Amino acid sequence: MKDSQTDEELSLKLFVVLSRAVNSIKKRVEEDIKKLGLNPTEFAVLELIYNKGDQPIQKIGEKILIASSSITYVVDKLEKKKYLERQPCPHDRRVTFAVITEAGRTLMxxxxxxxxxxxxxxxxxxxxxxxxxxxxxxxxxxxxxxxx
Known part of the structure; x- marks a missing residue:
């Protein structure tokens, strides 16, 4: 790398290198996850609940960095696969928890x-x-x- 590069040129180069690295890493991880019959978002939700315990469905999106509008769909798919179930919060009727099932725990x-x-x-x-x-x-x- 030339020492004569401007700060702007270095910043652009860093952006490109970092973006390519992230894309390569993501692609490799997604390939591994797809072999499990899950998509990356489903795996991320399962991984969160497996490692951190029951989660309010309303909070999952911010923890795994996906749109909250997608969470209901993902939880529905994981429920159909019998990996998660919904449980109402005993203290607040507005809150529903996503809870890993025995099948989900066994898979993870x-x-x-x-x-x-x-x-x-x-x-x-x-x-x-x-x-x-x-x-x-x-x-x-x-x-x-x-x-x-």
Whole structure:
């Protein structure tokens, strides 16, 4: 890379490189998830509930970064597959929880370790310190933008 690049040129280059990296990572993860008979959004909802416990349906969208209008559709599909069920909140009638079923837990118990290993493999080109540094740099880049 030329040292004579302007800050604007470097920013554009960083944008392109970061976008390509994210697209490559996403494509690889989506291929692995599709082998399970799920789409990435379904897997993200299952993964959230598997790892964090029952979730109010109204809050799932913001936690996995998808439109809240899509959540009902995704939960419906996961219910039809018998991986989730809806349960009313005992303290607030306006709230309904998405709860993982035994079939959903069994599926995730089976596939989550492989998924975790696949993610580890994707990032195997980086050592621990590089991963930590990248996490900090991406937070430094992204957090101020969330406030806009």
């Amino acid at each position: 118990d089976e596939v989550f370790p492989t998924h975790t290993q696949d993610i580890k493999d994707i990032f195997s080109g980086l050592d621990r310190n590089e991963k930590k540094a990248m996490i900090e740099q991406l937070k430094k880049l992204g957090l101020p933008l969330q406030k806009l």
